[in-house]
Amino acid sequence: MTNKNQTTKDKNHKTKKRRKGRLLLFAATLFLVLLVTVIAFRLFGSVDMVSSDISSPASTDPTDTTVSQTTQSKSTTSQTTIQKSETTTSTKTPGKHYIQPAGADWNLKLVNKWNPLDKNYKQPLVTYLGDNKFDSRAIDKLKALVNAGKAYNIRVASLYRTHELQTSLFERQVKREMAKGHSRSKAEELAATEVARPGTSEHNLGLAADFLFERYSSLETAYEKTEAYSWMLEHCADYGFILRFPKNKQSITGVIFEPWHYRYVGEQAAKEIMSRGITLEEYLQEKGK
Ligand SMILES: [Zn+2]
Incomplete structure (x- = not known):
C-alpha cells in the first residue's frame, strides 16, 4: 500500500x-x-x-x-x-477743432461752429407732426423713439430749421445784444453763445431734435434730474440718436450742456458714442470720418 x-x-x-x-x-x-x-x-x-x-x-x-x-x-x-x-x-492742439473732410456719410455729417453747413445743402425732408420737418432717411427712427418715449411724456419741440429761420433767430438775438449798447461785432459774438449762427446749427441739417420732457413746456437744463432724461440716455442709441451736447464737453462741441437736444447718427455710431460717453467730434476724429 x-x-x-x-x-x-x-x-x-x-x-x-x-x-x-x-x-x-x-x-x-x-x-x-x-x-x-x-x-x-x-x-x-x-x-x-x-x-x-x-x-x-x-x-x-x-x-x-x-x-x-x-x-x-x-x-x-x-x-x-x-x-x-x-x-x-x-x-490735439488746444484750441484746434476737428475739421471734417469732404464726402462724409449723411448721418455722420458734422455741423458745428467750425464746420458750417453749406447754404445750398439739400437733404430729403419729410413733414412730421404739423409743420415740423425731418430727414426722411431717419424719420422712422425718430417716430419709434417718440413712440417709446411716450411713457415719459417725451414730446418733439423742434426739428428742422431752414437757413432763413436760423438767420432770423440769430438776427433777433443780435438786436437784443445791440440794444444793450454792444457794437454789431460784439453783439454777434454774444448772440452766438445763445443762438447758433446760420449754418452752424444741426437743426439746419434736419437730423437734430429738441424734446420736451415730462411736465416741462420749455427746454430746461433741469431735465437732467428727470426720469425721462435717464431713459433717454439709456435708450436713445437704440434708435440711432445721441445726446449731442453733453456736460463738460463745451470745449469740444462749442455748445453748452443741452439735455434736450439729440442728433441722429445711426445705430452703430450712436451705441459707441453713448456707451463711451464721447462727443460726435471725438468719434469722427478717431475714425477719421
Ligand atoms: Zn436743438
Missing part, C-alpha cells in the same frame, strides 16, 4: 508538473499571440493613426495659428487703436 501510494503520489506529482508546464506554455502562447496582435495592430493600424496624427495636428495647428493670429491681430488692432487715440490726444 505504501509503495503503491508512493507511486500514485509520484504519478500525481508528475501530472501536476505536466499541467504546470502546459499552463506555462498556454500562457506563453497567449502572450505571444497578444504580442503579435499588438505588433500587427500597430503596424497596420498605424496607417490610420499616422494619418489621424497628421490630420489632427494639421487641423489643430491652423486653428491654433488662426487663434493666435486672431489674438495677435486683435491685440495689434487694439494697440493700434490705443496708439491712434494716444496720437490723436497728443497731437
